[in-house]
Amino acid sequence: MTKSPHLTDSANDFILKLPKAELHLHLEGTVDPLTLAELSRRHPTPLPSTNNRYKNLEDSGRVFSEEEARALYEYKNFTGFLWAFKAVTERLRTAEDYELVTYRMMQKLRAQNVLHAEVYISAGVVQWRGQEFAPLFEGAERGRQRGERDFGMSLYWIFDAVRHFGVEEARRVVDEAIRFKQRNVVGIGIGGDERRAGPELFREVYEHAAQHGLRLTVHAGETVGAESIWSALRDLKADRIGHGLHVADDPELLHYLAEKRIPVEVCITSNVMTGCCAVVGEHPVRKLFDAGVQVTLNTDDPDMFHTNLLREYRIAQQVFGFSEDELRELAKNSFRASFLPEEKKREYLAKF
Numbered sequence: 001m002t003k004s005p006h007l008t009d010s011a012n013d014f015i016l017k018l019p020k021a022e023l024h025l026h027l028e029g030t031v032d033p034l035t036l037a038e039l040s041r042r043h044p045t046p047l048p049s050t051n052n053r054y055k056n057l058e059d060s061g062r063v064f065s066e067e068e069a070r071a072l073y074e075y076k077n078f079t080g081f082l083w084a085f086k087a088v089t090e091r092l093r094t095a096e097d098y099e100l101v102t103y104r105m106m107q108k109l110r111a112q113n114v115l116h117a118e119v120y121i122s123a124g125v126v127q128w129r130g131q132e133f134a135p136l137f138e139g140a141e142r143g144r145q146r147g148e149r150d151f152g153m154s155l156y157w158i159f160d161a162v163r164h165f166g167v168e169e170a171r172r173v174v175d176e177a178i179r180f181k182q183r184n185v186v187g188i189g190i191g192g193d194e195r196r197a198g199p200e201l202f203r204e205v206y207e208h209a210a211q212h213g214l215r216l217t218v219h220a221g222e223t224v225g226a227e228s229i230w231s232a233l234r235d236l237k238a239d240r241i242g243h244g245l246h247v248a249d250d251p252e253l254l255h256y257l258a259e260k261r262i263p264v265e266v267c268i269t270s271n272v273m274t275g276c277c278a279v280v281g282e283h284p285v286r287k288l289f290d291a292g293v294q295v296t297l298n299t300d301d302p303d304m305f306h307t308n309l310l311r312e313y314r315i316a317q318q319v320f321g322f323s324e325d326e327l328r329e330l331a332k333n334s335f336r337a338s339f340l341p342e343e344k345k346r347e348y349l350a351k352f
Contacts, residue, residue: 014324015313019351021116021334022109022298022309024217024242024265026160026191027098027140028088028122029301030105033069039091040064073304078223078274082193084304089125095139102143103150108302110151112310115348117153118339120160120189124173128165133176141183156186156339158217161205163190163197170205178212186339187215189242194224199231206236215239215339217265222276226250233262240264240337243300245271247293248284258292263337268315269307270300286320289330296334328352 031039040063064072075081092098109117121140126133144155159177161170170190177188188209190202199218206216218232222243229247232238233256241247244264247254257264266285271277289295297312299305316322316330335348 018331024298032303036069037066098139099143106147123159124161162192189217191219200235221246248287263294267300
């Protein structure tokens with residue numbers, strides 16, 4: 001894990017005051033150790049499942065202390081992170097759980113002057129383990145409505161499929177997104193292990209989503225190379241690229257993204273914590289920005305990676321030398337790249 005950047009009070013104040021949106025954020029990754037311990041006490045027995053593939057998790061039904069929860073959030077590689085993420089999702093079982101973590105997430109976001117968020121919710125994990133997603137989403141929606149009322153921010157949902165669960169499971173996620181499209185569901189995404197399922201497998205699934213007016217995001221170029229990003233663009237017609245860690249490996253791809261103004265949802269700390277990027281100084285965020293790519297800064301799974309959005313901006317400033325004007329441009333990009341209506345984007349951009 002990278003050390004927390006140390007900046008002057010004025011620099012921290014500048015970053016805090018910037019209006020910001022976050023576009024690559026997983027609800028389940030905002031569950032902090034204290035909340036995870038609370039959830040594990042709520043559910044001290046193994047998760048009932050109609051899906052045998054989900055049974056026999058090593059920690060199934062374990063009650064975590066806060067200290068044990070913190071230890072869970074340490075990873076040696078991307079596979080270790082996926083197992084920890086699965087342990088968290090296993091303890092999100094009821095509508096009340098989803099309402100709790102949604103509300104707490106929004107509270108933390110608003111404290112960082114985040115005015116809008118587009119949040120992945122792992123519908124694919126819930127369906128794969130044999131639970132009905134709709135009642136849980138109702139809880140998340142209650143949390144969103146309370147959060148918007150209490151904190152004065154907006155939130156869109158992106159239903160997230162898991163690529164290594166297969167094409168049919170991804171299609172089920174898209175069908176759920178279409179079903180709840182009028183409930184602040186703006187798009188679909190696909191995460192999971194790129195090494196096991198390339199974007200091209202999901203071409204028809206994404207076409208189906210686009211035909212129903214959903215926006216398209218794709219985790220690509222996180223654990224594999226630029227070819228995954230090309231496939232996300234050419235096969236899936238992605239509106240935004242999640243991570244894009246290997247964009248800079250291919251000069252043609254770098255130029256294409258800049259020319260077409262296709263946003264890249266950069267997650268610096270996440271890439272270092274999962275071992276996808278060896279050290280923070282090697283991250284290509286500066287190369288992407290300097291090449292004219294529409295870069296946005298994001299946290300991915302902030303509590304699981306010991307970070308928040310303010311810290312990501314501090315890293316950009318301290319490690320990569322982003323000036324205040326450039327940080328302001330990154331913050332503007334977060335609204336430009338959002339799936340908000342154009343009128344709402346202009347309203348937020350006017351705050352600068």
